[in-house]
Amino acid sequence: MESAAHRCALHHLEMRVSDGEKMVTEFVMKYGFRVIGERDNDISHQWSLKSRECNFIVTEIKPIEFSDSNRRKLAADPYVTGVTANDGWVDDSGSADTFQTRISTVSNVALEVNNLEKYLEKLEKCGVIMIKPIQKVSNQNGEILIATVKSCLENIVHSLVQRNNFKGQLLPGFNDPSPFSISLNSSIKSNIDITHVDHVTFVCETGRSPSVLAWYEKCFGMMPFSLNRDDPDGSLVVKGPNVGLRLSAFDYWKCSETGLTFPGKNKLTFVIAEPFGNSGHSHVKTFMKQHNGPGVQHVGLHTDDIINTIKTLKHNNVQFVEPPYTYYEEAYFLKKVEELGDSLIEDIKTIKCLGILLDSEDQPPNNDLPEKYLMQMFTKPIFNQDTFFLEIIQRRGAVGFGSGNITALCRAVEKLKSTQVAG
């Protein structure tokens, strides 16, 4: 059992983008986030975005010269974490003339810890590489301690934040929003309510998941989980008549069912996804190619009202991956709806109309909620590359990721194809 000092929770996600203002505008205008702070200096511009308990930092590196001086400045900055003193961009070759971002990415999954010094001691014993040592950052609201370490997965780092002596909402070092951001905030009209980050999904090479799981278990004390009901060893099993069909269906399906978690109030869940074999097409493979390797593939954002949230997001021109209409004719889907009966609160016609995926659990967890299902929908990639995207999810008692839907989607795609051939 891990001691309290070694527990952690998600603090924020940092995305490094080439056009920060554009990304911030999208998050505010489309997704209903508020800009709560900004940092603007000669090497970078950063925005702190918030929706209830969900925090993002958007980082844009200015087109500064690729010099030792700028390298040192970037390395010394507590909040710009994609760059180290030794290796430039974590995921770039360093052959460019400037530090400009070439691939937009979610590069930092920052974690809140109770005792940073003790936490780092443990990580160092595990051989974790520290890329930014402890720094103290303070303002009138108190102080935080922050350090940054590398993940075992390339292109991902973890800032570790100790903030038990800090009372402010905004991290010290960030200023109030600029007039541009204030005007953006004032234009939020939507009733979107993203409450928190439900899970963070990493992508890695085929066959690497077990070692990634073991690394996080050993170094961060996280507990592996597998909710897959079809396979005793916890690997993802997709039942389809052939590989092509299986992979086609998997394109609609972005979650794996193995990962790591800290249960409790501030539950932190990482999910690991990897490509299936060497043949066929899948988003995971495309991600690896266009992202130049592993990284954060998607983030599950929870809402307490997925119907209104999806309606508003679509109104705001957010592009979603729509399931084939045959998904809603699948026996699996119909059985789930029948089983849920009156405990299904949402109108099924609206669920179908919006393209929301629905799943429930065969073996409900021990909780008191009468409903045990989840609803989810995936956006199309939000950067220029076919890489990172968002998942909108609402849980009504269910703790899994809807693995039963994979088979239903396989059959739905098969049925759709046969209908098109017959037509």
Ligand SMILES: [Fe+2]
């Ligand atoms: Fe997911």
